[in-house]
Amino acid sequence: MSQHRQPGAPGRAGAVPALPDLPEATVARLPEYLRALHNLADAGHETISSEGLSAAAGVNSAKLRKDLSHLGSYGTRGVGYDVALLIEQIEYVLGLTQRRAVALVGVGNLGHALAGYDGFASRGFRIAALLDADASRVGEEINGLVVRHVDELPAVATEESIAIGVIATPAAAAQRVADQLVAVGVTSILNFAPCVLSVPEGVDVRKVDLAIELQILSFHEHRKASLTALPATGGSALTALPGGLSATDTQEAIGT
Amino acid sequence: MSQHRQPGAPGRAGAVPALPDLPEATVARLPEYLRALHNLADAGHETISSEGLSAAAGVNSAKLRKDLSHLGSYGTRGVGYDVALLIEQIEYVLGLTQRRAVALVGVGNLGHALAGYDGFASRGFRIAALLDADASRVGEEINGLVVRHVDELPAVATEESIAIGVIATPAAAAQRVADQLVAVGVTSILNFAPCVLSVPEGVDVRKVDLAIELQILSFHEHRKASLTALPATGGSALTALPGGLSATDTQEAIGT
DNA sequence: CGCGATTTGTGCACGTCTTCACAAGCGCCT
DNA sequence: AGGCGCTTGTGAAGACGTGCACAAATCGCG
Numbered sequence: 163m164s165q166h167r168q169p170g171a172p173g174r175a176g177a178v179p180a181l182p183d184l185p186e187a188t189v190a191r192l193p194e195y196l197r198a199l200h201n202l203a204d205a206g207h208e209t210i211s212s213e214g215l216s217a218a219a220g221v222n223s224a225k226l227r228k229d230l231s232h233l234g235s236y237g238t239r240g241v242g243y244d245v246a247l248l249i250e251q252i253e254y255v256l257g258l259t260q261r262r263a264v265a266l267v268g269v270g271n272l273g274h275a276l277a278g279y280d281g282f283a284s285r286g287f288r289i290a291a292l293l294d295a296d297a298s299r300v301g302e303e304i305n306g307l308v309v310r311h312v313d314e315l316p317a318v319a320t321e322e323s324i325a326i327g328v329i330a331t332p333a334a335a336a337q338r339v340a341d342q343l344v345a346v347g348v349t350s351i352l353n354f355a356p357c358v359l360s361v362p363e364g365v366d367v368r369k370v371d372l373a374i375e376l377q378i379l380s381f382h383e384h385r386k387a388s389l390t391a392l393p394a395t396g397g398s399a400l401t402a403l404p405g406g407l408s409a410t411d412t413q414e415a416i417g418t
Numbered sequence: 419m420s421q422h423r424q425p426g427a428p429g430r431a432g433a434v435p436a437l438p439d440l441p442e443a444t445v446a447r448l449p450e451y452l453r454a455l456h457n458l459a460d461a462g463h464e465t466i467s468s469e470g471l472s473a474a475a476g477v478n479s480a481k482l483r484k485d486l487s488h489l490g491s492y493g494t495r496g497v498g499y500d501v502a503l504l505i506e507q508i509e510y511v512l513g514l515t516q517r518r519a520v521a522l523v524g525v526g527n528l529g530h531a532l533a534g535y536d537g538f539a540s541r542g543f544r545i546a547a548l549l550d551a552d553a554s555r556v557g558e559e560i561n562g563l564v565v566r567h568v569d570e571l572p573a574v575a576t577e578e579s580i581a582i583g584v585i586a587t588p589a590a591a592a593q594r595v596a597d598q599l600v601a602v603g604v605t606s607i608l609n610f611a612p613c614v615l616s617v618p619e620g621v622d623v624r625k626v627d628l629a630i631e632l633q634i635l636s637f638h639e640h641r642k643a644s645l646t647a648l649p650a651t652g653g654s655a656l657t658a659l660p661g662g663l664s665a666t667d668t669q670e671a672i673g674t
Numbered sequence: 675c676g677c678g679a680t681t682t683g684t685g686c687a688c689g690t691c692t693t694c695a696c697a698a699g700c701g702c703c704t
Numbered sequence: 705a706g707g708c709g710c711t712t713g714t715g716a717a718g719a720c721g722t723g724c725a726c727a728a729a730t731c732g733c734g
Contacts, residue, residue: 257640275531384513
């Protein structure tokens with residue numbers, strides 16, 4: 163965007179762009195670019211081409227260029243992107259210039275692991291509180307933090323100005339915890355419990371379900387197996403139904 | 419709920435599976451539907467409308483119907499879907515009728531948690547082996563499984579016929595482990611390490627990066643803050659950011 | 675036996691995301 | 705200074721995903 167009005171930042175000095183309205187798909191990839199850029203910086207690169215960066219991030223180079231153009235970042239034609247500058251810009255856009263405080267609720271198996279995961283600390287977050295509803299877990303110390311009772315959430319929230327809540331409880335407890343988080347003003351939640359959370363408008367929930375990931379893989383595994391079993395006759399997969407005997411079967415198996 | 423007949427279901431007694439060619443987006447939602455269906459079954463429902471199921475799964479009802487229609491499943495107009503039958507069909511499509519063996523590599527913080535996560539066992543998977551490259555961890559027993567050295571992978575693979583590999587190592591070790599997994603014939607990998615894996619054609623990799631999820635939330639948090647700070651200015655809200663050093667932008671308008 | 679209430683399955687239009695292909699811009703070399 | 709090779713930024717086209725709205729199908733009932 164050279165002379166277009168879109169980003170239209172009159173008098174922008176050039177170091178840091180404003181906060182544009184990014185496509186979700188782009189937002190989801192920015193962290194990946196950021197990680198790749200940090201690797202490149204550590205390896206001593208000062209500039210990187212879209213081709214190189216896209217390879218490091220595992221995406222298509224045109225997609226990468228479009229993503230970066232959305233955030234108004236400038237590379238230099240014929241040269242590439244300045245690694246340090248790009249890191250700065252992406253971190254700014256992602257809001258990582260401040261170290262956000264995270265409250266982790268549920269210190270079971272998974273919660274323990276998350277509490278000890280240093281990937282959070284190294285990528286812009288600070289686990290500010292550990293909470294659990296189980297009284298027998300309260301008081302335990304993990305990684306220098308003492309587990310407090312979840313009912314202390316209001317106090318914790320004001321002490322630490324929690325920006326993000328992470329739910330690592332069993333599914334049965336998750337909605338209740340979500341409600342409590344929302345009640346103390348948390349508007350971003352990362353949910354590891356296998357259940358759907360309902361939250362008011364304006365609260366963002368992202369869900370990570372480990373079993374679902376495996377099930378998706380299982381589908382593809384199943385699919386690959388069924389394909390190699392049948393010497394693909396060029397037809398649609400549907401024709402490969404257990405056609406022979408399935409007399410009572412679907413009316414649609416032989417569709418089209 | 420095990421002894422349901424299979425009305426209309428393809429006679430799938432060990433016969434060659436017939437997998438329609440589902441859109442990825444649909445595949446990604448099927449596990450969610452499945453979970454919701456199990457809940458409904460436990461609650462005693464025998465049938466469920468697309469409206470009810472979609473609410474339980476947190477999606478739009480038209481989308482749900484289209485998804486189910488893709489896998490050729492039948493509901494009954496005027497009535498809804500037979501819960502037990504639908505469970506059976508989705509489990510079949512996802513390849514969950516067999517309990518797939520999972521090898522978990524990397525028994526650190528996260529690996530421990532995954533090894534103890536019962537959501538895997540309860541949703542169609544069996545953790546068949548724990549592996550680590552660190553000799554000091556080999557021999558440790560977790561949840562009834564003994565940690566073996568990652569170099570034993572070939573032996574393990576034949577013993578257990580591993581279908582899926584889970585990588586929970588540090589990023590630096592992940593590519594090597596992936597290569598080892600591929601070498602023993604694993605074609606589905608779930609990667610928790612924050613790095614891009616390169617694998618041969620035909621191998622599926624899914625990635626879960628906990629920090630990325632937080633960073634995406636951080637973006638939206640940042641965005642919400644910048645919007646509430648500048649009420650209703652339309653496009654020019656974007657221009658309100660400091661051009662040079664962003665040292666002064668860190669205060670959020672939202673307190674409490 | 676037909677009618678109305680209900681719910682599925684889907685055609686269609688719309689929006690988002692991806693990818694290609696290429697002009698415009700930049701630095702370097704002669 | 706001018707040309708050349710390289711790389712970005714982006715228009716346009718196509719693939720994909722979503723959601724509406726409605727016809728078709730089924731059940732229950734009088």
